[in-house]
Amino acid sequence: MADSVYKIIELVGTSTESWEKAAAAAVERAAQSLRDLRIAEIVELDMVIDDGKVTAYRAKVKVSFKYEGS
Numbered sequence: 001m002a003d004s005v006y007k008i009i010e011l012v013g014t015s016t017e018s019w020e021k022a023a024a025a026a027v028e029r030a031a032q033s034l035r036d037l038r039i040a041e042i043v044e045l046d047m048v049i050d051d052g053k054v055t056a057y058r059a060k061v062k063v064s065f066k067y068e069g070s
Contacts, residue, residue: 003044004066004067005066005067006038006065006066006067007065007066007067008062008063008064008066009030009062009065010043010060010061010062010063011026011029011030011060011061011062011063012026012058012059012060012061012067013025013026013027013029013058013059013061014048014056014057014058015057016055016056016057016060017054018057018059019042019057019058019059021057021060022056022057022058022059023040023042023059023061024043024051026059026061026063027040027041027061027063030063030065034063034065035065035066036065036066037063037064037065038064038066039061039062039063039064040061040063040064040067041061041062042060042061043057043060043061043062044057044059045057045059045060046058046060
């Protein structure tokens, strides 16, 4: 196996339904413009609160992909 380098970016996905859907939204959007996604790590979860009610779930996700350089 050849040596490889991976780049990590941080994204925030949102959903009005759940943290799982928020994380999935971040990964699915990243997959539209990045090739060879490898790992997604959820690093933080939070909620948006409006008038005492949860209105959105947010997941901060680190996504890694194979770095090919320029």
